[in-house]
Amino acid sequence: MNILAIESSCDDTSAAVLTERGMQSNVIASQAIHVKFGGVVPELASRAHQTTISQTVQQALNEAELSINEIDLIAVTQGPGLMGSLLVGLCFAKGMALANDIPIIGVNHMDAHIYANFIDAKPEFPFISLTVSGGHTQLVHVKTPFEHEILGKTRDDAAGEAFDKIGKVFGLEYPAGPTMDKLAQSGNTKFHKFPQALLREGLDFSFSGLKTSALYFVQDQEEGFIEENLNDLCASVSEAITEVLVKKLKRAVEQTGVKTIALAGGVSANSMLRAKTEKLAEKMGVSLHIPKITYCTDNAAMIAITGKMKAELGEFDGMEIRPFASL
Template sequence: MPEKETIYILAIESSCDDTSVAVLKNNSVLSNVVANQQIHEEYGGVVPELASRAHQQNIVPVTNKALAKANIDKKQLSAIAFTRGPGLMGSLLVGTSFAKSMALGLDIPLIEVNHMQAHILAHFIDDEKMKAPTFPFLALTISGGHTQIVRVNDYFKMDILGQTLDDAVGEAFDKSAKILGLPYPGGPLIDKYAALGNPTKFEFPKPKVKELDFSFSGLKTSILYFIQKNTAENPDFIKENLEDICASIQYTIVNILMDKLKKAIKKTGIRKVAVGGGVSANSGIRKALLDAQDKLGWAVYIPKFEYCTDNAGMIGIVGYLKYKNADFVNHDISAKARYVI
């Protein structure tokens, strides 16, 4: 392949409740449009059927907007990349079907992308505000549905060293917020109130899980019992202590993540850590990682906020890297709700 060939990738992300389409010129993002679904707020969580319907409504206008913002005609596109999984099956089907149809209509290659792999490879988007890690490095991928520590040996050679055995860290944040009566999504609100509270005011137990795996279901239950016990004694307990409770919850979760990362670094000898996924936007986690960089000598890589949450830019960078390897798929490809790296 000629070195100077210009590759235009249109990328589609529809794994959960955000419809996102991006256009990349080689490894640079020209546009990265995201349509959020507000409808789930009244239900306190994502409703799969409503999510898939909203994707159907959003995908065409979002695609048009991404092309217009990038100032690219669809006939200039080199390939279509899409999230194959993991995620909600109904949501994935919308993006997969649209990607297949568009690639077929334009007679260009189709590229399937693993959503979790994309969170890791988002670090390789060409952006002056981000620095890409060198191989090998450790990736901490933390989101509403996933918690993993991955050894990244190359773009497409990755080994999962540890992962959650039950709930993901994002779910732990959101469910804790729900227990406190905070609206969905509650994770960002815990982060907001935590900044104003005392992180050691209340102590919550850390789950004892072997090796590098995680568990958050026990922590969630202990928070529930703690709130039930104290509100029974004082109905205004949450209102009077909200900031300290949030700070203590966040402090516990951040410590769980950091303890596992320290073990992973000791086990592998790799001192480069790249974080990704929606929960990597959490200020407590970012501060803990940057403190480790200063005090422990880690090399820490944190993506821009727009590449932390679910977005098509990260799907596009994987599409670009796969395009260079001519790693294309046939149109009989199907979505996968469970899709391991």
């Protein structure tokens, strides 16, 4: 089965082709226009998707050395995400499916982040997925394919949003998360102790207090303080965020008794989080799965593998499929 996948939930236009030989292409067109605004502007994102989606899909087909006539299934992000962005990808996919008489499957973007771990591996069920992105922070008990229980989630801001917003306070360009990760690698994690909310309470997360704390701390310092201590500041913030994530993950494993854990979402590319999770897995004697960096952030490859898994269960959709921003 040759699968064409399309992802356009936020500000990345992506298309991928999955065949029986594996992932043949995974093209991602990022939108640089949002940098000057310090965050994603929904209207500009949807317009950029309209401009790039056709050539992005064609490039994915070219790299896979396939034509649209050789595609057996189209998988497309149905939600959650920005409504305008979702509409562009879904309408394009429906048009291709209708014109070429190809079955279509709508994919939950958050499911896809979890099942990105199945692109190059096969985690054993049940497992706990720590799904961490700019919009979500969740501990998900994945019992069987597409049977999920959310054990904990953020009560306010997501971890990825905290990285980006605090990075903005430090004067870094959007998206600040990857830059903070690089700077933190040569910084002192003990430079300043930022708050770690709800550390001893349940499995929920909270990062809004951390953002406020970082803002007030910086405002109290003299001019030039951030520039002189940027690496240490980034390391201290990264320590505060990742420590909470890993300790909550440990608690979830203890409560469920699972033998497998996985990371998912854009923040799973963070080097400190990866290192701490690897240590946790070794200490607890559980297996760990982490997607390749290119499969952590928004991409169509994760939509393709999830579409394949849904197709194997016979879960196809019709032309009445529509986007859900809060799916």
